[in-house]
Amino acid sequence: MKNYLENINKAFESKARLGIMSVLMVQERVDFSTLKETLQLTDGNLASHLRALEEAQYLQVEKQFIGRKPNTTYAATNLGKQAFKDHLNALEQLILNNRPNL
Amino acid sequence: MKNYLENINKAFESKARLGIMSVLMVQERVDFSTLKETLQLTDGNLASHLRALEEAQYLQVEKQFIGRKPNTTYAATNLGKQAFKDHLNALEQLILNNRPNL
Numbered sequence: 603m604k605n606y607l608e609n610i611n612k613a614f615e616s617k618a619r620l621g622i623m624s625v626l627m628v629q630e631r632v633d634f635s636t637l638k639e640t641l642q643l644t645d646g647n648l649a650s651h652l653r654a655l656e657e658a659q660y661l662q663v664e665k666q667f668i669g670r671k672p673n674t675t676y677a678a679t680n681l682g683k684q685a686f687k688d689h690l691n692a693l694e695q696l697i698l699n700n701r702p703n704l
Numbered sequence: 705m706k707n708y709l710e711n712i713n714k715a716f717e718s719k720a721r722l723g724i725m726s727v728l729m730v731q732e733r734v735d736f737s738t739l740k741e742t743l744q745l746t747d748g749n750l751a752s753h754l755r756a757l758e759e760a761q762y763l764q765v766e767k768q769f770i771g772r773k774p775n776t777t778y779a780a781t782n783l784g785k786q787a788f789k790d791h792l793n794a795l796e797q798l799i800l801n802n803r804p805n806l
Contacts, residue, residue: 607719607722607723607726607743610719610722612718612719615717615718615719616714616717617709617712617714617717620709620712620798621709624709624798624801624802627802641709686802690798690799690802693795693798693799694796694799696722696726696792696795697792697795697796697799699726700726700729700788700792
């Protein structure tokens with residue numbers, strides 16, 4: 603029981619973070635409004651999840667100006683991609699371990 | 705993107721709750737100390753997750769005395785079992801959707 607739960611990564615527990623990482627596994631670099639629209643999150647909620655993932659060094663953030671408008675983009679780091687893969691593998695183990703009972 | 709995230713159930717987001725439900729899919733009724741040992745959680749942490757799952761009507765709780773000692777046991781309700789299955793299916797979708805990129 604404990605074994606495969608150990609590899610479940612608290613940084614990816616929430617639905618929002620699963621969503622953010624899923625987007626960034628497919629698209630190399632995405633801006634705030636695209637993430638917001640794709641995941642249907644509020645500004646504050648999205649910002650706080652992005653900050654947590656950045657602090658874990660799973661995201662790399664770039665702040666630029668497009669004309670006079672600030673534009674912040676996000677990319678998954680290699681560390682973040684690997685950690686997310688490990689997390690998905692742990693979830694897969696959890697699912698497989700539950701399958702006989704489903 | 706949004707579709708399969710919609711079926712991810714916030715009640716099961718944390719590792720502790722995934723663990724609790726996994727145990728209760730296999731064993732019909734389990735007491736507090738067994739859950740605590742199996743999942744390596746503190747009393748307070750386990751109790752708060754159990755309470756949340758009970759409030760969602762995913763667990764059915766029974767309080768008894770064995771001699772003079774109180775003994776509390778937990779079982780997954782049918783609602784809880786179905787909700788957990790749906791959650792695991794949503795996680796599986798998430799994994800499959802990420803697979804081409806892993």
